Amino acid sequence: MPNIKVLIADDNSFIREGMKIILTTFEGFEVVATVQNGLEAVSYCERHEVDVALLDVRMPEMNGVEATRLIAERTAARPLILTTFDDDEYIRDAITYGAKGYLLKNNDPERICDAIRTVYHGHNVLQDSVLDKLKSEVPGGTRHPVIDKNLFTERELDIMALIAKGKTNKEISKQIFISEGTIANHITSILSKTGLTHRTQIAIYYLTGELT
Template identity: 75%
Template structure:
């Protein structure tokens, strides 16, 4: 079964370009293209949509508010489309349930992989956007500061897992790096989440890098 995708962007050129890109891959069915967040929410409430690609800056309802509504009212998984100018929205989008954020200038294969990853229940944390986020927050990475957050609740292995999540590693990649099973990795992530108020791995990455829970 194809992955049902909605594209929400107030720029018709980007909307159409994204539609053409996704149609070039057999995995996807673009079920709708809309011009603002309100339209995206209403369509997803009335139709089955697997992943919603949401621009951040849209009239009537922006991508952050649409993310919140989609997370609360539908089963659609929101994936934010962002530019470097949208850094101020990233933390709110993640807090409201965005499964990640993707820069609009990515190549088609990267866009394909991100949508598939989100559809499969993973979170997409793009390194270049994360670096920009760290810079905007003025927070050094753990390797620079030593103790950006309270490490005491976590085991050394949990800290290893958190560090690799912050680098954008998938569970499979972490498994290879640490020589432990993917199931064990999942257990460590569950333990990390239970020790914090965080809900998913994207938040773990930001917490590890900034010491802040959002």
């Protein structure tokens, strides 16, 4: 299996080089570049093969959220936010623009590596504390979502609730006793009804009632 090609974008050279050292100690990763701002990240991803772009949020020249938008639009690289900032605006904008995950830097190296692998394999990652932050915006948490329930079937609402809890399709399948293929069909229907593009956006919509 080929190594996952990772770009690291962070304006702090200590973090940038430290993350490079960490990733190279784990099997299956190749750090193809380290850059200090979003503009350089976009430029590199446009000119080279990158599997996952690991992006800080606050950077000079171009921040990680804007870099996420351009990388998602122009390249095949999958953006993954790795930052110390969990501001609501950053989370929503990054996910809206195509970030495949939002992770905080206080995670241990194994968790960060797992997140990169998850994103590489086409799935999304949203840290529990980030989900909790979104839940706190809704009175009663997930018990009283403010979405328009009339848009969805009862089964779709069940699946959305479980997605909002961070469950995978396999976990949802075991819990509600339907096949993963049927769950995928329901998710496709939910995305079609809402105009959203991936399951992390479904989670945010279910928790907040806002289409990101």
